[in-house]
Amino acid sequence: MPKLTINEIEVEVPEKATLLEAAQSVGIEIPTLCYATGKPPNTTCMVCVVEDLHRGRLLPACATRAEAGMVIATDSETVRQARRAALELLLSEHQGDCEAPCERACPAGLNIPLMLRLLARGEAAAAQALAQQALVLSAVLGRVCTAPCEAGCRRGSYDDPVAIRQLHGQLGETSGGDGGKPATAPVSGKTVVVIGAGPAGLAAAYALRGYGHACRVYEKDPAGGGVLRGYPETQLPRKVLEDELDRLDRSGVEFRYETEVGAAVSLAQLLQEADAVVLACNLLSAERTGVFYAKEHRMPVRSIASGKSAAKAAHAFLSAAVEQPGNGYQSTMGRLPREQLEAYVVGRTSPGALQRPRNPVQMREEAERCLHCDCHAPVSCKLRRFATEYGARARVFRNAERPAPGGLQRHGDVIFDSGKCIRCGLCVQITAERHEALGLAFAERGFTMHVAVPFGETLSKALTLCARECVEACPTGALAVESEEERSDNTPNCRHC
């Protein structure tokens, strides 16, 4: 029974235990990508390295046997840097998007691919709820937004972008009175005052309700909407705006119109009656505790984004919670040439966008055009989680060449996206263990080494026994079940919550 020290904790482990097992036995976590419990170590990712303080070496914890007298550090600066370096190298050959370009382009951060998938599956209500949650004024934005999402849409480089704006607008307008309430947290007992009922103010108020706070909106005008009232009727019919405001009303936001702050009530007064104040009215005040700012932009969707982030800051202040780490790591693959897009288009409705998808069937068809180019494993992807945790930097290497992506291969609903593969070897190991007739193999060597099906056969022939097991073992989105995993907006990876 060797005794060793890990992070200054004395550990005694059985013979032949690894450093990883030794650390786990005292509750110390070590990140691993290529290791699966109970299987022989692959030692390919080198993310699990720990420092041998006696000999100054870095050792892969998954494969190194614990020896008596070892002094190991799992969280030293050296280790953190080594892990970050290993991750950055892996990411430099990683060919995939964590989030779809449309979503990244949306200032309000609507999970567009998810909305489209819900819609395509016929879950219009859920799609509407998602859009409303993110955009607050999804129907209004369907009329007035400049739709940066559509400019980013990858399908746009193939034929036409998906009519995203049209779809969420339509969803908002046809949903009637439903879906008005934000998904609410338990009532907090706190009150926040929002000044200004323009898009930013409305978004802040709606979001604050979502956090469980009571919310009062002061507006100097007789009605809400701010700049939105400046749009011509042809573009934004009054009714669409009024419906939207009604919805907010029903969500429990209290509106006090024709009340100008500074004249009728002072900011100081407000701060006494409320726990926090969000200024969404171009009214400036000195930096004060409990006062947060939302800016009205010319692009309504940016105003909404600003309102939401002010609400988020106010909420963090009120709940004394540590603000969630900001952006998760973003892997991006940039523009793809048309021939690489072919693999994504297979099985999607095509071609060409419907100009005005009106009825539910048309909407569904339009939603089905989405290429699902966002990651299929947004929750289980360990690569992104560790990249975020260790502060990996994107694009550290200029001119970094990536292996040519093999494109997508499908086997039923199992997808193999070779660009996202980190060559960990787990699927190769599993197919061999399970005696798949064909299985998967590493082909070639060095930088061009990749996972391939022998004799260029299809994925369906390769995975006849253990597709599910391979998907579960895959540390990234390379092997995934299509659309099985969805990032809810509470996933820690999400940058918007």
Add this chain to the structure above:
Amino acid sequence: MKTSLDITEVDHIIERSSRRPDALIPILQAIQEQFKYLPEEALRRVCETTDITPAAVESVATFFSQFRRKPVGKHIISVCDGTACHVKRSTAVFDAVAEQLHLKEGEDTDADGLFTVQKVACLGCCTLAPAVRIDSVTYGHVVPDTVSRMLEDFLEQQSRVSLQASGIGKEAPVFAGEIRIGLGSCCVAGGSEKIRGALMEALENLGISVRVKHVSCVGMCHQTPLLEIVLPDEPPHLYAKVQPEDVEAILAAHFRPAGARAQLRGMTSRWLRRAYTREEGDAPARYALDVRDAPVESFLGAQRRLATEYCGEMAPTDMEEYRRLSGFDALKSCLGLMPESGRALSPEAVIAEMETSQLRGRGGAGFPTALKWRAVKNAPGERKYIICNGDEGDPGAFMDRMILESYPLRVIEGMLIASLATGAREGILYIRAEYPLAISRVEEAIVLCEREGYLGTDILGSGHEFQVRVARGAGAFVCGEETALIASLEGRRGSPAFRPPFPAQQGLHGCPTLVNNTETFAMVPWILRHGGAAFAAIGTERSKGTKVFSLAGKVARGGLIEVPMGSTIRHIVDDIGGGVAGGRRLKAVQIGGPSGGCIPAALCDTPVDYEALLEAGAMMGSGGFVVLDDTDCMVEMAHYFLSFTQRESCGKCAPCRVGTKRMLELLGMLCRGEGKGGDLEQLEELAQVVKLQSLCGLGKTAPNPVLTTLRYFRDEFEAHIEGRCPAGKCKPLITYRITEDCIGCTKCAQVCAPGAIAANPYALHEINGDLCTKCDNCRVVCPVDAVKVE
């Protein structure tokens, strides 16, 4: 080449081999030999009829560079891009071959399907640099200009093959004295086969009966082909760089033709003419080398031969002679069979002797050999293996090849002694497929040993069992790493495994396995014969004995040398190597191949010693010793070595797979003049990551050439960032210009392929910069050094 596939051929191959997974590589090699590539149909057949899985076939067939998945031309041209060839412009040779075959970008086979051209890591003929091998014929000192002649010569030879074969096999009765011909690969490539043919013909013409003996490599590879005439009561006469047409003249100088009159009648007029001119004093004296001549004396005299004992005197597979020269004495004394020796030595006693010798592994890392042996001896297990690692993949190294070609019996004896010490009953000589001569010599030696009872189930009646076989490496540098080597022997990709467990505990098929380098085994008989203490008396405090180096590059006299540990680099370059060739200035010496480093001229007093070399940033490595002069760009050298390791990385661990690629990209940008501030720092940072976090020795040492060049030649790297290449090597950073010194000889215009120089006799020539491809041909041919690189 087969057009349609005869599947029964595949079945025969499998029948001759085995159906176990570990037969995969030999089966693939046999299939490729049969079909010249690996047809998918054949591979599927293998999976159907053996225990080998499709996944194994896919992963192994694409891992090793020997295997081809596409049909190839009738003949394969391998252009060596080893270090020595690289510094002698092998890239230009490759381009010339491609041009000659009218290949377009990305093509490797000519339109007629006659030739396929490929770059290979190293043919191990560094003294012939740049070397090209067509099928099994090696051409040395190839320059772009001579490529077309080389191809013609090859095709001509092909048509003559049947004629040549008929002349071989005649036994000449032994005459007083003997004629020795070097038949190492270098000599063969230098033309010794042709010399042998001419010699046999001349002997027959002249009616001379003399023993013609093929001897091991003399090591003087810079002088090949060598012919030595040894007559009783006369000092031996050594002729260097002999040409076939000189043979008869040389013979005439030493032998009196039997029945001269009768023979003379039958001689050709050409021979008569030559004989008379010889009478008039025009002897081929320019080829004569006397062993007592100063250059030869300093080349051979400064060496100390242990592993290469009897170099140039002994026939590689002459069992009688080997025994006469104390061969197998060491084995016999271990077995207690020598008259003066007492009882048989216990395994521990053998190991103790090795321990006294302080021999360290000659593969590069320098692990004490005795410790390894003891670990295997003490490891529990009925079945144990001994592997002789002859997978010499370093570009610029050919020690293992020379030792295996010249002293196969000695290596086998070393393995036999190791088997006594460790209790192993099976041995494998793992030799690169690129060394066909070494493989056939070793196979011949194995047969001899089996016949004479040195190998088998009851060796020399001692009851000890030891059998050996040859496994051919399939072209992967990483298989020099012991765990990767073992993986490939088991029919898997040559990917290293994390150690521990070390092979000594858990090696081939999970059994304790001793893996030693070829040179290490070659040292063993000497040690057991002379005692460990005698070995330990040679060398430095921590590095004992001698070390074999392949001395090549920009050195006057290259070759295979063996020097006592502790000799300085300067001594090797200046005294043994005769200094830098062409009167240029020594810039650095690259030691240890792609795992080693560049030691600058200023540190040339560094002794050859494991620790001293490590301290200087290099590594003993397996013994590549490449001399660089002032025309070599160190950034380009770093790029060259890293591109080798990057290409040879197995791809298993991320730091090596991706890290070396990213480093190479940075170096590539520097060489193209696209470097930026901060690049050197990022390069250093990355080098540390690759060094510290890679899984195996290949990755851990891959950054060494970059780190040493950065350490000693940082100003050169900085110059590249500023857009200059001080050595004038990096094409995007240089321009060619003809100075006023031009005498108008038009030589440059004649060699300028793109036509950038117009021939203008007796006038100052000019280079059209728009057309110039910077091939360097003009500079090389200019007789007055009027072509300047800026």
